[in-house]
Amino acid sequence: xxxxxxxxxxxxxxxxxxxxxxxxxxxxxxxxxxxxxxxxxxxxxxxxxxxxxxxxxxxxxxxxxxxxxxxxxxxxxxxxxxxxxxxxxxxxxxxxxxxxxxxxxxxxxxxxxxxxxxxxxxxxxxxxxxxxxxxxxxxxxxxxxxxxxxxxxxxxxxxxxxxxxxxxxxxxxxxxxxxxxxxxxxxxxxxxxxxxxxxxxxxxxxxxxxxxxxxxxxxxxxxxxxxxxxxxxxxxxxxxxxxxxxxxxxxxxxxxxxxxxxxxxxxxxxxxxxxxxxxxxxxxxxxxxx
Amino acid sequence: xxxxxxxxxxxxxxxxxxxxxxxxxxxxxxxxxxxxxxxxxxxxxxxxxxxxxxxxxxxxxxxxxxxxxxxxxxxxxxxxxxxxxxxxxxxxxxxxxxxxxxxxxxxxxxxxxxxxxxxxxxxxxxxxxxxxxxxxxxxxxxxxxxxxxxxxxxxxxxxxxxxxxxxxxxxxxxxxxxxxxxxxxxxxxxxxxxxxxxxxxxxxxxxxxxxxxxxxxxxxxxxxxxxxxxxxxxxxxxxxxxxxxxxxxxxxxxxxxxxxxxxxxxxxxxxxxxxxxxxxxxxxxxxxxxxxxxxxxxxxxxxxxxxxxxxxxxxxxxxxxxxxxxxxxxxxxxxxxxxxxxxxxxxxxxxxxxxxxxxxxxxxxxxxxxxxxxxxxxxxxxxxxxxxxxxxxxxxxx
Numbered sequence: 112x113x114x115x116x117x118x119x120x121x122x123x124x125x126x127x128x129x130x131x132x133x134x135x136x137x138x139x140x141x142x143x144x145x146x147x148x149x150x151x152x153x154x155x156x157x158x159x160x161x162x163x164x165x166x167x168x169x170x171x172x173x174x175x176x177x178x179x180x181x182x183x184x185x186x187x188x189x190x191x192x193x194x195x196x197x198x199x200x201x202x203x204x205x206x207x208x209x210x211x212x213x214x215x216x217x218x219x220x221x222x223x224x225x226x227x228x229x230x231x232x233x234x235x236x237x238x239x240x241x242x243x244x245x246x247x248x249x250x251x252x253x254x255x256x257x258x259x260x261x262x263x264x265x266x267x268x269x270x271x272x273x274x275x276x277x278x279x280x281x282x283x284x285x286x287x288x289x290x291x292x293x294x295x296x297x298x299x300x301x302x303x304x305x306x307x308x309x310x311x312x313x314x315x316x317x318x319x320x321x322x323x324x325x326x327x328x329x330x331x332x333x334x335x336x337x338x339x340x341x342x343x344x345x346x347x348x349x350x351x352x353x354x355x356x357x358x359x360x361x362x363x364x365x366x367x368x369x370x371x372x373x374x375x376x377x378x379x380x381x382x383x384x385x386x387x388x389x390x391x392x393x394x395x396x397x398x399x400x401x
Numbered sequence: 402x403x404x405x406x407x408x409x410x411x412x413x414x415x416x417x418x419x420x421x422x423x424x425x426x427x428x429x430x431x432x433x434x435x436x437x438x439x440x441x442x443x444x445x446x447x448x449x450x451x452x453x454x455x456x457x458x459x460x461x462x463x464x465x466x467x468x469x470x471x472x473x474x475x476x477x478x479x480x481x482x483x484x485x486x487x488x489x490x491x492x493x494x495x496x497x498x499x500x501x502x503x504x505x506x507x508x509x510x511x512x513x514x515x516x517x518x519x520x521x522x523x524x525x526x527x528x529x530x531x532x533x534x535x536x537x538x539x540x541x542x543x544x545x546x547x548x549x550x551x552x553x554x555x556x557x558x559x560x561x562x563x564x565x566x567x568x569x570x571x572x573x574x575x576x577x578x579x580x581x582x583x584x585x586x587x588x589x590x591x592x593x594x595x596x597x598x599x600x601x602x603x604x605x606x607x608x609x610x611x612x613x614x615x616x617x618x619x620x621x622x623x624x625x626x627x628x629x630x631x632x633x634x635x636x637x638x639x640x641x642x643x644x645x646x647x648x649x650x651x652x653x654x655x656x657x658x659x660x661x662x663x664x665x666x667x668x669x670x671x672x673x674x675x676x677x678x679x680x681x682x683x684x685x686x687x688x689x690x691x692x693x694x695x696x697x698x699x700x701x702x703x704x705x706x707x708x709x710x711x712x713x714x715x716x717x718x719x720x721x722x723x724x725x726x727x728x729x730x731x732x733x734x735x736x737x738x739x740x741x742x743x744x745x746x747x748x749x750x751x752x753x754x755x756x757x758x759x760x761x762x763x764x765x766x767x768x769x770x771x772x773x774x775x776x777x778x779x780x781x782x783x784x785x786x787x788x789x790x791x792x793x794x795x796x797x798x799x
Binding site: 115120122123126132134228230231234236241243249250253323324326329336363366373 | 438605606607611613616618619634635639642645646668669670740
């Protein structure tokens with residue numbers, strides 16, 4: 112029995128790594144720009160398609176596809192913010208939400224037209240396989256996702272805390288007007304932030320392509336998780352997305368064991384409501400940014 | 402005013418249509434389908450099946466009625482994946498569009514709801530996607546279904562495994578908490594218990610579940626001999642992958658309904674090896690029929706030519722619904738509803754879908770759903786005997 116618990120804990124942690132991957136960019140954009148980017152889930156799916164076709168047609172390993180995805184998705188995000196979202200960024204949050212919701216519908220339907228609604232799956236040959244630790248088994252692809260999530264989180268953390276751009280992003284988050292007065296080019300900072308957020312979505316796509324079936328309408332499922340993780344971890348807090356992801360993964364895993372797999376999702380949303388009631392700024396978030 | 406005008410116009414048109422019936426006669430079949438909304442992929446399958454039948458019948462000149470041939474037309478109405486609207490759509494098709502016959506809406510629930518309308522107006526109705534016994538136990542005389550009850554899928558499976566895998570004692574069942582996947586899992590539980598097998602695990606997972614690791618760890622700790630999982634393509638690709646993630650192996654692994662689809666086989670790759678499944682029909686079955694398609698092989702060929710893909714059982718069932726209706730009309734020699742109803746009720750014919758004979762409740766009884774196993778990336782029929790292509794292989798590993 113203790114072995115089962117250990118395995119469930121390990122399952123939860125590697126699942127949490129995936130969740131952190133899914134949520135980190137979403138959290139950054141929401142926290143810094145107060146934009147709820149409904150497109151986030153579909154960008155993950157687009158990244159997954161990129162890896163799928165790169166592997167199928169050119170034999171490019173999904174790990175390498177991540178390197179392709181990073182500049183491509185950064186550019187998409189930067190351009191999108193510059194050309195569209197910047198126009199209504201000062202409007203109430205509902206407007207940006209509506210805009211990204213509309214764009215998401217277009218992206219989803221575009222993907223149905225381009226890739227059909229059939230489920231696809233990137234099947235690696237040979238597969239990455241599993242590692243056994245005693246009786247416990249861990250899948251390599253999920254471990255890799257966890258490492259990537261950690262690496263991206265660390266990178267983002269360093270950018271935000273050490274670079275000039277990072278300081279500017281933080282300054283804009285704290286007080287947009289004051290930052291503008293200090294000479295910070297706010298629209299540009301927003302575009303960079305949004306670019307980083309979309310980049311994280313696109314970069315996690317290839318990893319998720321090895322794990323989940325790919326469907327043009329798969330985005331909302333990822334988005335739902337991202338919401339819960341952000342509220343758990345704290346909005347805009349980079350390590351918060353990591354912690355929120357891990358907590359959610361472990362809670363869902365033990366929830367499935369104790370209450371049955373049909374209640375794992377219910378449990379995660381119960382947790383969301385409890386957090387909103389008791390600690391609305393999240394585990395690692397700072398008061399005032401919720 | 403406009404409404405009145407169009408009503409008047411319709412009346413005039415109706416009178417005219419009656420007058421020129423000989424020149425413009427058509428057999429019109431109403432098909433309420435969830436063309437938009439969450440069930441839209443299913444509606445698309447149904448449409449492909451119906452359209453292929455209508456095209457094939459019309460290409461042959463139409464349906465033989467007495468001495469002449471009459472073309473068919475399918476009238477679609479979108480009920481937006483909303484069951485109450487499906488009932489309204491059926492009523493509209495009968496009363497306003499004046500269709501001769503009806504195909505049921507999608508799934509057991511909507512079929513049952515709409516069947517009261519077609520019964521009221523005495524319109525022969527063929528259901529292409531309803532398997533639940535509760536649809537057919539209403540004492541209705543005008544409803545006919547192409548799917549046998551759910552236990553006709555699990556019973557032969559349990560028989561074969563009992564016969565050919567002597568060591569199988571412990572069964573673990575994991576079901577998607579959804580109408581059909583759950584119903585089939587419950588039938589499996591009954592079939593297993595009936596044979597003295599020990600059901601060590603029975604759990605449901607929610608629609609939209611992204612992770613099965615916990616359930617699988619638990620299943621692994623119980624070391625079952627037979628793992629039975631239900632769900633759709635995406636669920637079961639993920640589930641099979643996560644079984645490999647935890648190095649779970651078993652003599653028998655059955656999954657319903659995903660392995661009937663090529664998507665699933667492509668999506669699992671080598672992990673599909675030796676997974677068993679059952680469905681009401683499979684493109685690998687071989688029947689020679691008296692219907693417009695002639696044989697299963699010819700049906701599959703026509704379908705491929707039209708859509709560039711293999712038909713699955715839902716698509717074939719829709720085509721079969723049309724083919725059965727056509728056989729009944731030709732037998733009755735008339736499109737009079739009661740005569741066609743009687744011909745359906747008395748039908749005993751071979752078709753590309755399999756033998757067709759309906760029970761007194763209208764549900765097909767003659768069909769023996771195939772049990773198949775994925776062997777080297779190809780579905781291989783292992784039951785029934787008449788169309789068997791291979792033997793059950795034991796051992797599903799990673």
